[in-house]
Amino acid sequence: MEYAKLGSSELSVSRICLGCMGFGNAVTGQHSWTVDETATREIVKHALDLGVNFFDTAIAYQNGTSEEYLGRALKDYAQRDEVVVATKFLPRSQQEIEAGVSGQEHIRRQLDLSLQHLGMDYVDLYIYHMWDYQTPLYDILDGMNQLVKAGKVRYIGIANCYAYQFAKANALAEKEGFAKFVSVQNHYNLLFREEEREMAKLCDEDNIAMTPYSALASGRLSRRPGETSKRLAEDSYAKLKYDGTAAADEKIILRVAELADKYGVSMTEIALSWLLTRVTAPVAGATKLHHIDGAVKAVELNLAAEDIAYLEELYVPHNLVGVMAQNTRVGNKKEQVWMKNAPKGMQ
Template sequence: MQYIRLGSSDLNVSRICMGCMGFGDPTKGQHSWTLGETESREIIRHGLEQGINFYDTAIAYQLGSSERYVGRALREMAKRDEVVVATKFLPRTAQQLADGVSGRRAITLSLDQSLHNLGMDYIDLYICHIWDYNTPVLEIMEALHHAIRAGKVRAIGISNCHAWQLAKANALAEREGLTPFVSVQSHYNLIMREDERELFGLCAEDNIALTPYSALASGRLSRPGEIQTRRAQEDDYAKGKYDKTAHQDQIIINCVAELAGQYQVSMTEVSLAWLLTKVSAPVVGATKRHHVDGAVKAVDLQLNDDEILYLEECYQPHALSGIMAQNTPQTKDQTQVWTR
């Protein structure tokens, strides 16, 4: 495993971040395909054994049970200062808005609940899950800065935002003497590269780490044919992100399969090896041991410039999809948006 400093923070993270959305009580929340606690622990243990020290979850995942599973496993299997735990908070709910709960109060309540779920005294990377159009960004930055000053959070990040939003938030933080976002978690992979237009330039200029989700396009970049998993059958959100562009994306998927055959490695390794040339640490979901193995092996696979060009040259522009397609000022009840 290789390790990297996460943007301008003092967090030292593995080049692979284990995405923990697949962990959580399958009888709770939106997904029935998630792993129970025993199976989740096995995957987390294997990740630790392979050198992964970076784990990403969210309070939204299966009604907090993902946080609880991840927290219990890491507390028992690793030293706290040897792992980097990331979790996320949501915008204020419609009910909180109606009840007059302030943005700062909502973040404090969510943070304290996440700390309780994780069974930890602090969170290494606390991430705004989606831009909150109903709360002034300065109020959010002040609340997060206060959490850092209180010792509850080490660094902050943001997910599912446009480049202008990240630039605005960090400019306000600089002006007001507050803590800036050090990372951004966006939807980016070989068949969804729209963030290269503006977000990548901003992050390179300001040393903001890129930790994209959907690194394998919900499995599409890890196998050549139709996906037959339970998640593929039931996850309408993932279908909505990729089904409309399936024909043009298949050309790139075929290129991944061809290179994998030449190297005699998995498509996962090729897809992630390409991604690792672009970002700090992709968030890779894992519900089987071989998912972990493929991600870890990708760190050592070096693609040459011609191979990188071969994988990229057939890409065509995509419309925004998933959360980002819904991330607009018109979204009032953002509890309906975060289904990733």
């Protein structure tokens, strides 16, 4: 395993981040394809054995059970100061807004609940999960900064934002003397490269770590056309993100398969090896042990320049989809509907 500094922070993270959205109670959660606590523990232990020290979860993942499963596994298998744990908070709910709960108080409540789930005193990276158009940016930054000063958060990150929003936030943080975002977690992979328009340039110039999610396009980059899986069959959100460009994407997937044969490796290794040339640490989810094996092996694979160009050649511009498509003042109202029905303690 290789390690790198997370942007301008002092955190040393594995080049692969284990994404934990696939962990949690499928009965009470939002997804049917997640794994139970026994499987979670096996995957986390295997990842640790392979040198992975960076773990990403969120209070929204399976109603907080992802945090619970991860926290208990890390407590049993790792020393707290040897792992980097990231979690995320959601926007204020409509109930909170109506009750006059400030952005600062909302963030404090969300973190305290996440720490309770994780069984930890602090998180290494606390991530602003998606832009909240109904809460002043100052309140968000002030709330996160208070948690850094309190020792409950070491560094802060952001996810699902536009480059202009990121730049605006860090400029305000610098002006006010607040903690600045050291990382960004957006949608980025071989099939969706819109981050290269502006965000990648901003991060390169300002030493911001990119830790993209959907690194394998929800499994599409790890399987040949026609092959399927439980997640591919049941993940409606992934279908929303990728079905509209399936024809164009399949041409790239075929090239990933072709290079996998050429190098004698898995498609996962090819797709992640390409992404590792662009970012600090992709977030790679896992619901089986071999998912981790492929992700870790990708760190050791060096693609030839002509093969990188071959993978990139057929890309066509994509419309924004998923969370980013909703990251507008209108779209944010949809998120408020989701939060209105969120479980008690997450509202």
